[in-house]
Amino acid sequence: MTDPVEGPPVQSADAGAGGGGGDAPPPPPPPAGTLIDDIEALIADARNWADAELVYQKTRISFVIACLKRSLAMGVAAGVLGLFALIGLTVGLVIALTPYVTAWGATAIVAGGLGLGAFLCVRAASRAWGEAIGAVRDDEEQV
Template sequence: MASPQDTAAVRPPDDGTVSLPDPPDDASSTIAEDDVAPEVRHSLFDDIEALIDDARTYVSAELTYQKTRAGFVTDRVKKGIAFGAVAVFCGVLATIGLTVGLIIALTPLVTAWGATAIVVLAWLLFAFLLARRAARNFSEASAAMNESDET
């Protein structure tokens, strides 16, 4: 804790000036001229060398990031394809089940051959409509590509 005379020396007098205590006179508090760090000067060559080193570090980090990103995307695409293939397989099984179920359900109404013919014709009509839609989309894409070649 500070003594009363230490705080009195720091308190400004009535005229508004501040008087600070004198520094100690012992030799350990003085700084030798050898201890002062010289002014650091950078040359243009040093700055360009630092810039090249920073650019190399940046390129290396960017390449590492892009490799990691590509690996992540590749992994996700592989998993997406696998899950998609399983989903298509399950869809095909469900469609087979629906087909068999429809044939069984229609058999009492229109014999087994009639039920089979109705279900097969319905599936062929559905496939024909989808094929027409696909052909229209392909022809529109082809026309758009031919249009861009002419301009």
């Protein structure tokens, strides 16, 4: 009686179709590494991943900073151009009103209108600041 573990080799159905002749020996098993080798490889992989992640984040931050610089520069340029446009509009308004109320009258009307607008903006800002301070003080009193 033959031992079931050491029985005759079993051929698959397509083994004879290839014309290879005989049975090929099974491929050798991969070399087994020790647990220490696996842990060292894991640590090396973790270091590589951490280095790559650090480089990626540095690159990402430098890109964001460059975009912020460009955005700030364009915002300042837009503010300066907008200011020049308002100055031109103010001068044009003074020139347009001069035939009706004299040069001094036109200047007073335009300056008074701009002053009133500035006063209303400061008043709205003061109100918003007071609301913010009130909200902070309410939180401190509740604690």
